[in-house]
Amino acid sequence: MISIKKLTYMYPEADSPALKDIDLEVSDGEFILITGATGSGKSTLLYCINGLIPHVFDGKLTGEVVVNGFLPKDMPVAEISRVVGTVFQNPESQIFMLKVEDDVAFGCENLSLPEEDVIKRRDMALKEMGLFHMRHAETLNLSGGMKQRLAISSVYAMGPNVFLFDEPTTDLDSTGRVEFLNIVRRLKEKGNTILLTEHQYEDFLTLADRVIVLEKGEITGFSQAGSLHTTTGRELLKGRKRGVSDEIDIQGVTFGYTKKRDALVDINLNIKRGELIAVCGDNGSGKTTLLKVLTGLLKPVKGNVTISGLVNPSLEELIGRVGFLFQNPDEQLFANSVEEEIMFAPMQLGKKINKDEYLKIVGFSAIKKRHPQTLSRGQRQLLAILSVMTIEPQILVLDEPTTGLDHGNLCSLFRILYKMVEEGKTVIFSTHHRKVKEFAQRVILMKDGRVIKDEIYK
Amino acid sequence: MRYISRATPFHSLDPRTKILMSLACACLIVILNTPISLFCLFVVLLLAFFSIKPPFSVVKTTLYLMAIAMVATMISQGFFYYFQPRTPLVTIIPEDAGLFGRLTGGISVYREGLIYGAVQSMRFFSATLLSMIIVMSTYPSDLILGLKKLGVPEKIGFMLTVSIRFLPVLAEEAKRILVAQRLRGLRIKGLRGSIRGFRFLIEPLIIDSLRKARRIALAAEVRGYTGKRTEIKKLHFFWMDWVALSIISLAIALAVKNRFMYE
Incomplete structure (x- = not known):
């Protein structure tokens, strides 16, 4: 049982508390879904339960947290980890070992359990999580969903009965999400207590016993599961006509990274100027590869790609015509201020743009002097998109642009994209979120390197 | 290699x-x-x-x-x-x-x-x-285990394991950064260009590595890592x-x- 009374916490050097007067009782075996915008204090609340606050994060903590009868603030994090297991958003940074079975054993080894116990628990976790057949596989080569499953297995092996999940499915595709749901269901059936934070929480509504909404560090809503709604919008694009002239045309394109397996098989697509297209599919279905081939970043092994009239163009020919945004925004921000970041491409390319308009559309006017890396994750994502948009390319390609964006930021993003489409630019983005694809006018579904569905909505 | x-x-x-x-x-x-x-x-x-x-x-x-x-x-x-x-x-x-x-x-x-x-x-x-x-x-983890058994401290061994694990990730990231920058019109020409290009590569790479390092540290923390542990692998x-x-x-x-x- 977890009991939280009058919990207030302020990060060091922060102006306002991240959590304010939180009161929460969680009974054993309960599943609590915690939702709220970025920066609302969801993760912070979990950190107070697993002891990262106050043991790793300094700051001002008042109030009381009791987990299974002990106070996390009086126990080392390693001790708490025997009872409270935590799984974070990014599966990549929770895997330490090179082999699957070594990683599952990692946590138990840290608890200094006797050898036989470690091996017993490791094998039990591998079996129950369905990883036993791939215990010798290298962790580097696993898919995102598999990595997340591995991270859960490693925590599971440590034998906690409280599980904290911090945005666990943000980086997962639809298959990964389904797998994750099944695992969480099983954990719940075994009587574990679960606290889970997520923006895209619809999937968990049937499983959760209670939903908590956090806003600026305060609990603003309690609800029995199932009563929350979200808005979506394809209505915004309704009635828009498809462009007439060809922008991208690809014929019989095949591409492979290795000789053994083709990442793309015989793709034929015709994309008109001014289309807004979502490319969907699971991780490994060829989405990113298709985007790269569509924009000439990868040369097809077979077939032809025609982009704005150029047949199989080189990267040099595409500079200024095509904007490409990779997944992680942090890799793409390198200027010293928001303003400089936005102006980087136009300066290099000698283009004149209306900077203030771009700043205004995402509400960055007030923060234009800030260093990009001091912004929040969602803001950095928007800035990265903006920095590619200011190339003012004919074609804008975004790889998973919505990862980690809350609803507010998501709307800002699509406001910009709609503006581009209005101006006759072509926008193509990949996504594995069911909801997000509904913002597009045309949806291309990929599986095993093939286009299995190509639908245009009118 | x-x-x-x-x-x-x-x-x-x-x-x-x-x-x-x-x-x-x-x-x-x-x-x-x-x-x-x-x-x-x-x-x-x-x-x-x-x-x-x-x-x-x-x-x-x-x-x-x-x-x-x-x-x-x-x-x-x-x-x-x-x-x-x-x-x-x-x-x-x-x-x-x-x-x-x-x-x-x-x-x-x-x-x-x-x-x-x-x-x-x-x-x-x-x-x-x-x-x-x-x-x-x-095999890299065997090599590190060997070092540990020969008296290299556990924490240094762990550091080595994590670096081997994340080196390929970092290399991939560097590649993506370079392409992203070229598409935004960065032209690398001559010595001065290379120095400038290097700065543009290294800054996002370091900042992102620091973020990653922080996430890894938190994950290790909640996985009970203290430096004292059972080692089930044997040589x-x-x-x-x-x-x-x-x-x-x-x-x-x-x-x-x-x-x-x-x-």
């Missing part, structure tokens, strides 16, 4: 044996000082290198780079060898050839220089081959390990005897 899974005698040696052998070989590289003995060491290591059945592409690049390095070292040492005695083989500018000759003191290729260059490159190549053999024949010494260690000890003993006892 990375681990290649094969069934060879070297692969089956205990990582501790391999670490000790490489330390011993490193000593040999320093102790041996005659061209003949260094050449012998080089040949032995080259044979060992072939015994781990490296892929042809690796062999080709290695030999090619070695040849270039050897020729370059020999030529530069041939010209700039300053120890006495030295025997000129070819004289390009004689010592008494006008002002230039007097200024430079003459330019010749010296026999001793060529030999010295060859000896130094043998040393260098032996060290290179040695590290390649170890890395290509030992085993077999007769081959003893044979290998005996051979290398004998070689060291002989080398020490020849170098220091009869001079």
